[in-house]
Amino acid sequence: MFHRQKQFLVSLFSLGVHSNRWICSSYQLNPLVVPKYCTYYLIAPRLQSMLDDNPARPFRLGFPTIGIYSSPFTSSSDKQLDNDFTDSDEDTGGRLVHGSQVSSSGSVEIIMGILRDSRENVSQVNKQLEECEVKVIPELVSDVLSRLRNDWELAFTFFIWAGKQSGYAHSVREFHSMIAILGKMKKFDTAWALIDEMRGGRNGPSLVTPQTLLIMIRKYCAVHDVGKAINTFYAHKRFNFETGMEEFQNFLSALCRYKNVKEAEHLLFANKEVYGLNTKSFNIILNGWCNIVGDLREGKRIWKLMKKMGIRHDVYSYSSIMSSHSKSTNLNAVLALFDQMKEYGIEPDRKVYNAVIHALAKGKLMEEARNVMKAMEEKGIPPNVVTYNSLIMPVCKLRLSNEAKEMFDEMTQRGITPSVRSFHAFFRILRTEEEVFEQLHNMHVVGCHPTHETYTMLIRKFCRWQKVDIVFKLWADMIKSGLDPDRSSYTALIHGLFLNGKLDDAHKYYLEMKEKDLLPEPKIEEMIQAWAAGKQASVPLTTSSMENRVRSPVNKVGTKPQKTDRGKSFLQNPENRVVTRERGFSFWDK
Secondary structure, three states: OOOHHHEEEEEEEHHHHHHHHHHHHHHHHHOOOOOOOOOOOOOOHHHHHHHHOOOOOOOOOOOOOOOOOOOOOOOOOOOOOHHHHOOOOOOOOOOOOOOOOOHHHHHHHHHHHHHHHOOHHHHHHHHHHOOOOOOHHHHHHHHHHOOOOEEEEEHHHHHHHHHHOOOOOOHHHHHHHHHHHHOOEEEHHHHHHHHHHHHHOOOOOOOOOHEEEEEEEHHHHHHHHHHHHHHHHHHHHHHOOOOOOOHHHHHHHOOOOHOHHHHHHHHHHHOHHOOOOHHHHHHHHHHHHHHHHOHHHHHHHHHHHHHOOOOOOOOOHHHHHHHHHOOOOHHHHHHHHHHHHHHHHOOOOOHHHHHHHHHHHHOOOOHHHHHHHHHHHHHOOOOOOHHHHHHHHHHHHHOOOHHHHHHHHHHHHHOOOOOOHHHHHOOOOOOOHHHHHHHHHHHHOOOOOOOHHHHHHHHHHHHHHHOOHHHHHHHHHHHHHOOOOOOHHHHHHHHHHHOOOOHHHHHHHHHHHHHOOOOOOHHHHHHHHHHHHHHHHHHOOHHHHHHHHHHHHHHHHOOOOOOHHHHHHHHOOOOOEEEEHHHHHEEOOO
């Protein structure tokens, strides 16, 4: 292993020093502020052998790392503008999917029960897994990993156990799912160790694909570690992968997806001599500013820059900036751009029509929005669920529930399956418990299952309604449906319990959240610390402390009594606190 690491050290150093293709444009423009000496984490020694040496602790491994010099700048990639400008949380190829349609739900529940009941004792977990006699198949592994995507330790424990079972070997899909989980929880060293396992040794076939590295790039971008993302792009060379225009655009798209748009723009111009400047690369940056960061001013700047540099605007360019104008209720700008497209002979696509329909609906011009939908169909572009959502969501915000229901019924009658967003629009205007649960039932009927966002929204709603028992019911239902609580879910629950006086319960879920390595928001920390300090100060004095007070000189006759620490603490931490609203949450004011 040392020999392999040494060889890589030399080859990567040579790449950083001698490959003018990577360094020249970067250092000339110096556009991006990242560490000059980026550290690339080398793959650990064979993961399986380390686990076999100590099977009782499969997720507390100290993987060695070696610092490598490389250029601080490089390029990278993303496909079809990140799936047509979608902002899905998971990565293509490394997607965490529910496999319950094909795997045995009974087997999944057995595995989940073992993992959750014995999570504190790893040896006991391994023993019970060996005794459960569940046949391991790819669909089972995918389903369990999907349910554990917010609990990396349990997911990793199961992943290692499953990989040792006879008749089963992890495929690229399962490796990608596990790597995505580890990257999401910032366990990058362990993720690189799995990638080393995927290489299959000196003579075995390698399972590593460019998509594997793209998952890692995206996870680094998600935590805004642009330097590590750049170094991961360098790793394409190590795995003998090409780094062409597609890979570079994938990297730009990954940066923009997680709001590193400024860095992506700098990299685009830093590498213009290598990859050139074209419409698609600019569209990635344009969409990042317009619809991910939501900065229309920067979007307009890129739009004008494209025109100035002779970069042609295409239908994706128009859909990006029109969508941003639509969200900002700039109806006149949307219509002007729509007319401009026609003048230039650019045929609108479904996304352009959806942006126009949404802008008209937000402007309360429902008849005009309907006319655009008809024109869209006449052009041979049938409406989809996004088209109807573009109508339903503004109508729901206007509290026109009857009109929204008519549109919803029309959509289902045309055979268009509603999306989660369709139901979310209605959840926001519902006013009773019965209506909420009826809507949840309707979701299941049409095959649209609630997501983390659904449960988080409903937890907030019922906390505002002071129905804590329903909140606990929703929490249990979320876990039962296979959705392991994420950071947003815990945040909403803890805040809601605090506001309803369930302080001990809030503290319990706070500790559970930290056990899963889900970092609480700073204001949650403040609330918990303030409550803990007040609780400690209010603990009744013990017998020994009472005796000490009697013997204390301050209690002698003629001595003026002093305020106790308990009294001071109560003055510093009063019972009544001012509550302020911020981003949908309630916080104690300082």
